[in-house]
Amino acid sequence: MAELLLEARGIEVTYGNRRKGGVKVLHGVDLHLARGETIGIVGESGSGKTTLGRALLRLVDVSAGEIRFGRQVITHLDDRAMRPLRRRMQMIFQDPMASLNPRHSIRQILGDPLLFHGLARNAADAEERIRRMLDRVGLAAVVLGRNPHELSGGQRQRVGIARAALLEPEFVLADEIVSGLDVSTQAQVLNLLKGLSRDLGLSMAFISHDLSVIRAVCDRVVVMRNGRVEEEGDCASVFAAPQSAYTRLLLDAIPLPEVDDTWLKEPAPA
Ligand SMILES: Nc1ncnc2c1ncn2[C@@H]1O[C@H](COP(=O)(O)OP(=O)(O)O)[C@@H](O)[C@H]1O
Ligand SMILES: [Mg+2]
Incomplete structure (x- = not known):
């Protein structure tokens, strides 16, 4: 079992x-x-x-x-x-606009938690993990420099998924x-x-x-x-x-x- x-x-x-x-x-x-x-x-x-x-x-x-x-x-x-x-234990929300900081770039939104939780050794390591995950969730690297409001609803939801998955959770x-x-x-x-x-x-x-x-x-x-x-x-x-x-x-x-x-x-x- x-x-x-x-x-x-x-x-x-x-x-x-x-x-x-x-x-x-x-x-x-x-x-x-x-x-x-x-x-x-x-x-x-x-x-x-x-x-x-x-x-x-x-x-x-x-x-x-x-x-x-x-x-x-x-x-x-x-x-x-x-x-x-x-x-x-990660959570993905219904409205990513409410959970993604509007003033932060997607790079920060994905990178900060990696550094905070000590999963990435440094900014370069974080960047590499982020790019691999973006690829996995079907987003182009150009979104990294954008803010949440510059993305479509579907793209924002992919960012929310990427953010959760990057932290290697057991439960989502x-x-x-x-x-x-x-x-x-x-x-x-x-x-x-x-x-x-x-x-x-x-x-x-x-x-x-x-x-x-x-x-x-x-x-x-x-x-x-x-x-x-x-x-x-x-x-x-x-x-x-x-x-x-x-x-x-x-x-x-x-x-x-x-x-x-x-x-x-x-x-x-x-
Ligand atoms: N923060 C809150 N304060 C008081 N009542 C709440 C709060 N959040 C939800 N409720 C009430 O709790 C019940 C269950 O809500 P909720 O868990 O959001 O249901 P669902 O997600 O299935 O729509 C509802 O009657 C709702 O009005
Ligand atoms: Mg509900």
Whole structure:
């Protein structure tokens, strides 16, 4: 059996002050992810997908339950204790404009974290790693001198992916990362991520409200509803024979074409 990388047991998250009647939005969620595995987290808006993702990365505090990463229980580690783990758990956001510093060049955006985390020995080493990764994500080296707003949405998403992958993480959380893109760019970005996760042996949690996106990339799927796991299982079985009425509704609500193999070819260079 594949080695377990990330595990959550019974986690609860409450927003706001609990004594003043905060709002509980996760009600005891279990989730596990093996090394090299990609899970999809799906559910309608407000079901708690982003909160779950942020809890796994320890970006929001949990009020109950336990989170393990590798051999470590990380549920209540403070910032200092989390620091060495931060590089190993990366996140790619829905809106790269909000996560990429608008005043920095792509060279800085990709290079600074490499130097900060000590993965590159010096600027020349960083530059070499960056150029190799740009090539891998299908971006030309001319983007290095540009700022985020000078790139297209698809190019920015590739920069976000490159930035995460350069840090050689074990786990990547991708939250609605193709939602703002047109369908053909979506396919290219998904392919890219699929190829990278295979090549680098990454474990990924892929959050989307779109079942066709989940179906294209995931081994296993977790269906969220009102802060709970409604259903969980192999992608193939859940899509072929959903057990819960809610999952069936989600499936019915979205036109779900057969996955087209040509749709999942290697991305065209940008
Ligand atoms: N920072 C916050 N403060 C208070 N409530 C929040 C906050 N973030 C999310 N929520 C609420 O938590 C619930 C789950 O939200 P979220 O995790 O963003 O769901 P999803 O990603 O599935 O759309 C929603 O009811 C949302 O309104
Ligand atoms: Mg969300």
